[in-house]
Amino acid sequence: MAFTLLMMCFAPSLSLLASNRPTALANTRARCSSPWLCAEQDAAPTRSEIRARHKSVRSVAAALSSLQIPGTLAVQYAESLHAHGVLSPDDLTGLSKQTLDACKISRQHRRRIRAIDILSDVKTVDMVSPVAADAPAPAAGPSLERAAEAGPADGSRETSSEEIDHGGDVFEFSVNSTFAGLRVDAALAQLLSPLSRTYFGTLCSEKLVLVDGVATKKSANLVEGSVVRTVLRATPELQVEPEDIELDALFEDRHMIAINKPAGMVVHPSPGHWSGTFVHALLHRVRGERDALPDELGDGLRPGIVHRLDRYTTGVLLAAKTSQAQQAMIKAFAERRVWKLYIAVCVGLPQSRTVVDEPIGRHPTDRLRMAVVPGGRPALSIVHRLASDSRRSLVAVLIRTGRTHQIRVHLQHLGCPILGDPVYGDTNWNKKEAGRVNSPLLHAYSVRLKHPITGEPLLITAPPSADITALADELTGCSPENFSDWLSRTVQIELAYSLDKFKF
16 A cells, blocks of 8 residues: 555656656757767767777876876866867877867966977976985976986976986876876886886886885885885886987097087987987997997986986087096086086066076975975076067076076076076967977077096087077177177177186
8 A cells, every 4th residue: 555655656757757758868969979978879889999098088187187287177188188189198289279178278277288398298207316316305296296306407307407316217206086096017107108017017126116205016006195206227128229310419529429409309218208319319329339328327228428408408418428438527517517508588688697596496386397495406597698679688597506497497586587488488478479489498508628538628519599590680680690600709708707717
């Protein structure tokens, strides 16, 4: 009797649901714009297709998380981007405004996504020795969260430390919801493709993978909020092979080489850049001259390397061809016995000569950036204004230390950011000059040092880059054809004082 009464009460509702079902189903189908979201569409995806989609979304979400986009939001963006053809982290470069609008990506996060090209690759990491790092590890995402504090780079980012530390390439990331619960080796293999779980399992067995500062097993499951740090090194799976890539040599003998590095060339193998680097080109260049390049750094990934430049910074790059030379040159950089001069085009009008003696450390809120901060590492830059049209200036910057993004941070601190810099630059000026400026206008112009073997004084100068030369007429009043000579004379006059007491 009770059951009958219950059915009588619900009968009208059940009848209404049944009568409305075709309309509701039609509405559901109308709202379903993607076969992934609607199983009632023409053909349901297969199980393998679903797995492939999940893998694709996870890889893009991981790349977005590396830009310090919160985990949940990164997944939402990745889902939307997948529907617009973004199937891997590589597809994040060059996204159109229409795609970003359609995916409802916030203005702040758009700037970070658009900076990917300049910031090397979302999976690129900084190099430091895990023992040498004397500052707390920064809690950043996988692309920028490396311990760059120990030996950072002047004007560089992709290689972010000019002075080299022994050890290996350190990769560090904070575990977000996307990777929580995964095995250590599986998470690292996803972040640093194409390296395998076997590769990271080997590193775990050698105690080169730490979770919250403690060596971990490869099978350990990750917990959200933990910090994973691993030191990369060469193994049979990861070898550096010679590649026939042309180098513009400025100086070369049997012990060392100096080249004019083009924009876009990565200095040595690192995540996202396992081929096409300066090291690959150098191995090919010395083949036949000697069996192998020196590897005093011991990780097998940086033979011959003595210092580094950012991927998009042009100019003088040095390397060693013998062990004795590599040891001597690394020591010279570490002891500040290399005179390093950069030129840059910046926004605004700095004073004719400005000494910037301000400490640099991680930005307190934006872990993608460095900043002038109390308690940061000492950093000294001397900025000389060479020419200006009152809106933009050509400056020469002499650096006595080598901190991460030092020139870029110090010029921003002066209110005169580098033109074309997507991280520290002036957004309005970058948009205005977008047609002819595609990367930060920063060039390693000149290096002075003693030859690592003979002790002979060396002056190595790289002709100004084409993009800086293109602005020569507007800033200096001289034609691009005469700019190189004008720059040489002006630098010699303005910087003569700096050589008097410099200890090489």
